[in-house]
Amino acid sequence: MSAATDAHGRIVVVGSLNADLTIYCERLPLPGETVHGTGFAVNPGGKSANQAVAASLLGGAVSLVGAVGDDPNGEMLLSSTAGAGVDISHVRTSQSAATGVAVIAVDQHGENNIIISAGANGTLAPADVAASADAFDGASVVCLCLEVSLDTVEAAAVKGHDAGATVLLNLSPYGEIPQSLADLTDVLLVNAHEASLFLGAGEMPDAEADDAAWDQVRERFAARGLKRVVVTLGSSGSVVLDSASAGADRVTRIAPVKVHAVDTTGAGDAFTGAVAARLAAGEPLAEAAAFASIAAALAATRKGTQAAYAGVADVERKRA
Secondary structure (H helix, E strand, O other): OOOOOOOOOEEEEEOOOEEEEEEEEOOOOOOOOOOOEEEEEEEEEOHHHHHHHHHHHOOOEEEEEEEEEOOHHHHHHHHHHHHOOOEEEEEEEEOOOOOEEEEEEEOOOOOEEEEEEOHHHHHOOHHHHHHOHHHHOOEEEEEEOOOOOHHHHHHHHHHHHHOOOEEEEEOOOOOOOOHHHHHHOOEEEEEHHHHHHHHOOOOOOOOOOOHHHHHHHHHHHHHOOOOEEEEEOHHHOEEEEEOOOOOOOOEEEEOOOOOOOOOOOOHHHHHHHHHHHHHHOOOOHHHHHHHHHHHHHHHOOOOOOHHHOOOHHHHHHHHO
């Protein structure tokens, strides 16, 4: 079901759409080194487009606000997002910039490195958010990342806040954010490296650390105005830090989901989209994160991003 047909529990995703140019190889190259690839693919991607598709496939009613170029990559992205049930009526086609591109290398263990070129994503501006005001009416969740300008992200956060939606910020690709954006953020999603950079705290506790260590991290986030945070720990699961929800545990550990990883590209986006879908459905954050861990793990078992994403039935089978 698209966001255009049902305003209940609606999700608005504001941000990036990229064409993923992926080369598979036995190992990632060292600086200055050339390695032989074992395959190549062009797939729809971009953090925000991925998150929108993941949320839609998991039952969310999703509107996407973004920009693509007037080119075959743009057509591919519009087709893939719309095909997943996402409302794309607020995705603008730029006549001045090509569709954004991500160049990705994936090794035999599913690990990757990524370089992005913003293209049309770099043209997405607060004016686009203002022009998409109707998408925010009645929205439950506004989902954001940092692949577009901070001005645009903050404009969307303001719109979401004013609409009474939960503002969900994925602090990736990592960048410093102003306190004004932190104050507008209801739920922050970060990996351990991003959390460390944001807090200036050195290494984060690991999955085996006691609750007291993670409670100190929770307090540091709360001091920055961020009262609900999910820290993902890769194959070690995640930790939910909650300083806001009445009756909720302040530190909740989410166990890892064991799978054979083929390609981890986009698994974090699957996690974010799944959290958005479950929050829009009314679930508490810790339950949403547990559901999202399964969705992200399943995404890593297949090549690519959007084509690898699971539906609700897949996640429920894995959870059973």
